[in-house]
Amino acid sequence: MDSVAQRLSAVGAGAALELRGVTRLFGALAALTDVTITVRPGERRAVLGSNGAGKTTLFNCITGDFLPSSGTIRFFGEDVTHFPPYERIRRGLRRTYQISALFPGLSVQDNVYLACRGVSRGRFSFLRPGKNDALMHAADNLVQAVHLSAVKDQRVAELAHGQQRQLEIALALAGAPRFVLFDEPAAGLSPTERAELIEILTSLPAHIGYIIIEHDMDVALRVVESVTMMHNGRVFKEGLPQEIQSDPEVQELYLGGGHD
Numbered sequence: 001m002d003s004v005a006q007r008l009s010a011v012g013a014g015a016a017l018e019l020r021g022v023t024r025l026f027g028a029l030a031a032l033t034d035v036t037i038t039v040r041p042g043e044r045r046a047v048l049g050s051n052g053a054g055k056t057t058l059f060n061c062i063t064g065d066f067l068p069s070s071g072t073i074r075f076f077g078e079d080v081t082h083f084p085p086y087e088r089i090r091r092g093l094r095r096t097y098q099i100s101a102l103f104p105g106l107s108v109q110d111n112v113y114l115a116c117r118g119v120s121r122g123r124f125s126f127l128r129p130g131k132n133d134a135l136m137h138a139a140d141n142l143v144q145a146v147h148l149s150a151v152k153d154q155r156v157a158e159l160a161h162g163q164q165r166q167l168e169i170a171l172a173l174a175g176a177p178r179f180v181l182f183d184e185p186a187a188g189l190s191p192t193e194r195a196e197l198i199e200i201l202t203s204l205p206a207h208i209g210y211i212i213i214e215h216d217m218d219v220a221l222r223v224v225e226s227v228t229m230m231h232n233g234r235v236f237k238e239g240l241p242q243e244i245q246s247d248p249e250v251q252e253l254y255l256g257g258g259h260d
């Protein structure tokens with residue numbers, strides 16, 4: 001058994017995420033049409049597609065930011081189609097955004113601490129954090145997981161762009177998620193920063209599955225074991241990274257002209 005198969009078999013059967021016939025209309029425009037996708041626990045999947053393919057709308061439906069016009073969404077077997085976002089967060093779903101949600105005036109460590117606290121039960125306590133605080137410990141681990149220990153006391157505003165993107169990943173990992181949606185984490189990164197991102201994503205704990213929207217195919221295909229290709233709001237193709245990469249129709253549609 002190869003390492004991917006071993007990892008997936010270790011985290012259990014069933015589906016982490018199951019979309020069945022999800023359609024989302026904006027007036028007369030169908031941003032998603034009859035989208036059916038199943039992602040196993042621990043699986044890492046890329047969602048590719050050119051501008052307007054429906055990728056962000058798909059994320060918004062999974063998180064509960066948008067309700068689907070029809071269809072169902074199950075998260076670890078539970079029907080969450082009509083759950084508000086916080087109920088999905090409580091069940092272990094997280095996302096990152098294309099637009100930064102960091103506190104620029106606070107340190108790296110404080111940003112991560114606040115994220116841990118935000119998803120913990122005692123979030124309304126006004127007590128100052130102590131050294132033995134379990135949340136401080138969790139924040140330390142996350143800072144380390146995204147390779148920011150060396151700059152943990154620096155203000156976010158002083159970080160390089162790539163470090164800020166790494167910090168966003170740490171925030172999404174706060175509170176022990178089971179599944180994360182990464183929205184273009186490589187956008188604007190230098191080649192060195194991209195290599196660091198790949199290292200961070202491939203080193204995440206085995207039980208954490210994710211979907212990554214990523215325009216950079218080099219990054220996307222290196223950090224996933226499956227790919228869903230979307231076009232005009234529909235699932236156009238699904239397969240292994242190497243199958244998608246060498247598929248003539250995908251090349252014509254996506255890798256060829258017309259994509260930014």
Ligand SMILES: Nc1ncnc2c1ncn2[C@@H]1O[C@H](COP(=O)(O)OP(=O)(O)OP(=O)(O)O)[C@@H](O)[C@H]1O
Pocket residue numbers: 026029030031049050051052053054055056057058
């Ligand atoms: N809130 C909205 N109101 C109206 N139309 C929307 C809304 N959000 C998305 N759309 C439309 O739905 C379609 C899919 O958009 P979406 O942002 O999901 O695509 P995408 O694949 O994420 O594109 P990109 O790569 O440019 O981010 C587009 O035609 C878009 O204009």
